[in-house]
Amino acid sequence: GAVVSQHPSRVICKSGTSVKIECRSLDFQATTMFWYRQFPKQSLMLMATSNEGSKATYEQGVEKDKFLINHASLTLSTLTVTSAHPEDSSFYICSAAKERGWDQPQHFGDGTRLSIL
């Protein structure tokens, strides 16, 4: 149980386009979803936390107008990278927790490799 699906797994697009990444919890309802960014050979950096039906909470230094997060249902959250540029190229990973609370483990998707040309 606790499967999280992320789509697409890889995307290559031209500079200036917007890219949408989906994160779905397949067999559970996710009260909270998280979006991370991982640079090559580095750890995961939390970008934002989203709770179903409310606005996402962004970490310091993350541009909310650049990285639009929507958590429209208990099984789906989307991250849209608007007007993407080469510096936005990275590995983006989502995770989902069944309930709110600091004792809730996060279940991760397989990530999306974003390459901006």
Added chain:
Amino acid sequence: AQSVTQPDIHITVSEGASLELRCNYSYGATPYLFWYVQSPGQGLQLLLKYFSGDTLVQGIKGFEAEFKRSQSSFNLRKPSVHWSDAAEYFCAANFGNEKLTFGTGTRLTIIP
């Protein structure tokens, strides 16, 4: 400041040998602690977690971890590694909110 430290960037172990990956945290209380494994180009899989109680925690794939309050450590162990264990391992902690703080990861290489 609250932090998670994985002192070893890269570890190489022979197949069949034992493994210990180190993790230390900095926090004024006991955090919730996790170990995740990441295969190349993929997301993270939860190996085990510690919240309270028995300080020796059993996880999946034959892994275990021991919480030591006196050393602020949560080291991951496996008695005999398999080639399929080669991956990146991340220690993470939750310091009283919903967010996970990750260590920098340890890359495990298995040699025949």
